[in-house]
Every structure is written in structure tokens, then in C-alpha cells.
Amino acid sequence: xxxxxxxxxxxxxxxxxxxxxxxxxSYRYQxxxxxxxxxxxxxxxxxxxxxxxxxxxxxxxGATHTEELQxxxxxxxxxxxxxxxxxxxxxxxxxxxxTSPVAINSRYLEHYRSVFGPSEWTALRGEGLNRVRFTGxxxxxxxxxxxxxxxxxxxxxxxxxxxxxxxxxxxxxxALFADHFxxxxxxxxxxRVAWYFGLNRGDRLYLWEIMKSLGVTHxxxxxxxxxxxxxxxxxxxHLAPATAFxxxxxxxxxxxxxLGFLRFEVADGRIGxxxxxxxRRSSLVGYGPGGNPPVxxxxxxxxxxxxxxxxxxxxx
Ligand SMILES: [Fe+2]
Numbered sequence: 001x002x003x004x005x006x007x008x009x010x011x012x013x014x015x016x017x018x019x020x021x022x023x024x025x026s027y028r029y030q031x032x033x034x035x036x037x038x039x040x041x042x043x044x045x046x047x048x049x050x051x052x053x054x055x056x057x058x059x060x061x062g063a064t065h066t067e068e069l070q071x072x073x074x075x076x077x078x079x080x081x082x083x084x085x086x087x088x089x090x091x092x093x094x095x096x097x098x099t100s101p102v103a104i105n106s107r108y109l110e111h112y113r114s115v116f117g118p119s120e121w122t123a124l125r126g127e128g129l130n131r132v133r134f135t136g137x138x139x140x141x142x143x144x145x146x147x148x149x150x151x152x153x154x155x156x157x158x159x160x161x162x163x164x165x166x167x168x169x170x171x172x173x174x175a176l177f178a179d180h181f182x183x184x185x186x187x188x189x190x191x192r193v194a195w196y197f198g199l200n201r202g203d204r205l206y207l208w209e210i211m212k213s214l215g216v217t218h219x220x221x222x223x224x225x226x227x228x229x230x231x232x233x234x235x236x237x238h239l240a241p242a243t244a245f246x247x248x249x250x251x252x253x254x255x256x257x258x259l260g261f262l263r264f265e266v267a268d269g270r271i272g273x274x275x276x277x278x279x280r281r282s283s284l285v286g287y288g289p290g291g292n293p294p295v296x297x298x299x300x301x302x303x304x305x306x307x308x309x310x311x312x313x314x315x316x
Contacts, residue, residue, distance in 0.1 A: 013125075032281075051083075095174065121136050130266045175221045181237075222242070227241040
């Protein structure tokens with residue numbers, strides 16, 4: 001059976017990101033983030049979407065803990081609906097920078113690929129006016145100078161428009177831009193967070209040209225952990241909320257960092273969207289440092305459960 005045949009005439013999909021599921025066998029752990037994911041997961045099951053998109057940062061430290069990647073992969077595979085997944089920086093490294101020991105690199109990328117398979121995919125779901133193309137990519141490869149950036153560009157440039165498909169939803173982990181589409185590159189020395197949240201201008205314009213040539217209608221990104229909708233050239237740009245923890249809630253008057261996920265309804269040739277807040281927010285308290293610490297210097301002796309995880313990728 002063609003997978004499109006499984007989709008009803010009107011159907012729905014959910015986008016969830018920045019769930020950051022961690023392990024009590026790690027050098028750091030926030031049980032509230034795991035509990036929030038369980039809340040979101042229950043709500044998603046209750047809503048019964050036909051498809052789940054997972055927009056990266058599935059884990060706390062999946063870049064260096066294979067068990068975290070395998071655990072969330074199993075968890076997603078036990079859901080009653082199909083999931084399509086892209087990695088976030090907690091799986092494959094931060095936005096590229098010459099000075100960061102935990103920037104995106106080929107070791108992290110291969111580690112993710114060994115568990116989840118390709119970071120990039122394009123797929124068709126639904127029929128007729130309710131047919132939707134979904135394309136997911138690891139956008140932080142752009143600007144990295146890694147061999148995987150050249151591979152991604154070759155892959156993108158080989159994509160062709162899909163005839164008779166009125167909707168094309170792209171999912172990426174970092175935002176296309178921090179504040180507005182035409183912004184110049186932020187200097188990390190002035191505003192490191194804004195620099196870190198979005199793509200650099202050259203990479204944004206490159207990707208936008210490809211997206212436009214392929215009939216983009218929606219771009220949904222994670223990473224910022226604050227919800228906002230902006231329209232650019234008739235394309236809906238959705239910055240998605242997180243389920244784990246909020247960020248940047250005071251950056252924009254129209255931003256909202258309430259935890260939750262996005263639900264999209266595909267009906268009568270249109271895609272509608274709504275925000276679904278978490279039913280409850282966990283107040284459990286954990287341990288360990290924030291940020292993106294390299295393996296060197298982590299203290300696994302503080303893990304709540306034994307045996308502690310072993311980092312399998314030496315990040316330097
Ligand atoms: Fe995140």
C-alpha cells in the first residue's frame with residue numbers, strides 16, 4: 001500500500017522540538033525535562049495526529065551518549081503514528097565556530113547517522129489538495145565548511161519541484177534568522193545568543209533560494225525555544241516552542257516561550273496551525289551544568305543511577 005493511502009482526506013500533523021530527554025546515568029540530568037516530554041507525548045497520543053515531526057534537540061547529550069539517541073529513537077518508534085526526525089545541536093554539535101570545541105563536526109554527524117540514518121529527507125503525505133511535501137535538513141551543516149556541508153548542498157540542488165503538491169513544509173533546527181529575514185550576521189562578541197540562534201545571512205539566502213524554487217509554503221524551526229510566526233514572501237515561518245524549558249520570552253512583543261508543541265490541520269486544501277501548551281509543567285529538580293560542556297571535564301561520578309553513561313565520541 002502506498003503510504004499516502006493511509007492518510008484520510010483531512011488529516012493532521014504535530015511538530016515538536018527541543019524535548020531534551022536526558023538520563024539519570026549522566027553527568028547532568030533534569031528530570032523535569034523528561035517529565036515534560038512524557039506530558040507532551042501523552043497529549044500527542046490523545047490528539048492522534050497522522051504524522052509527528054521532531055525538529056531536533058531530542059536529547060540532552062545525544063552527541064556523546066549513544067544510549068540517549070537509542071532511547072529516544074525507541075520511544076518515538078513506540079508511538080502509534082509515524083515520526084520524521086532531524087537532529088539538533090545536542091545531537092550533532094553547535095553552530096560552527098573555529099573556537100568552539102563542541103561545534104558541529106564529522107564525528108558527531110556520523111554518530112547520529114549510525115543510530116537515526118540520514119539527517120536529510122523529503123517525503124510526500126496525503127492526497128490531492130491535501131497533499132503535503134515535507135523536507136527536513138540539518139541546516140547547521142551550512143557554513144560549517146565540513147565535507148557534510150558539500151554533501152548537503154549537492155543533495156539540496158538535486159531536489160526537484162513536486163508537481164501537483166500544493167504545500168511544502170520544511171523543518172530545520174536553527175531558525176532562518178534571529179529577529180528578521182534581512183538581518184546581517186550578528187557578531188558573537190556583541191550578541192552571542194542571536195548569532196547562535198539563526199543561520200548566517202549567506203547560508204540563509206542560499207537555503208531560501210532553494211526553498212523558494214521548490215515551492216516552500218512553511219518553514220518550521222526549533223532551537224530558540226520561543227514561539228513566533230512571521231510571514232516572508234507569503235511563506236509562513238513558524239518558530240516553534242520547546243517542551244523542555246523556555247528561552248527568549250522577552251525578545252519580541254509577539255514571542256511566547258510557553259512550553260508546548262504545534263499542531264497542523266490539513267483540510268480542504270489549507271494548512272491551519274495551533275499552539276498546544278503542555279497540560280502541566282514539571283517542577284522536578286536535577287543536577288549538573290547547563291550549556292554544552294565538552295567531554296573533558298565532565299564528572300560522571302555524580303550520576304543518580306549506575307552505571308554511569310560512557311561518552312562514546314571523544315570531542316576533543
Ligand atoms: Fe534546544
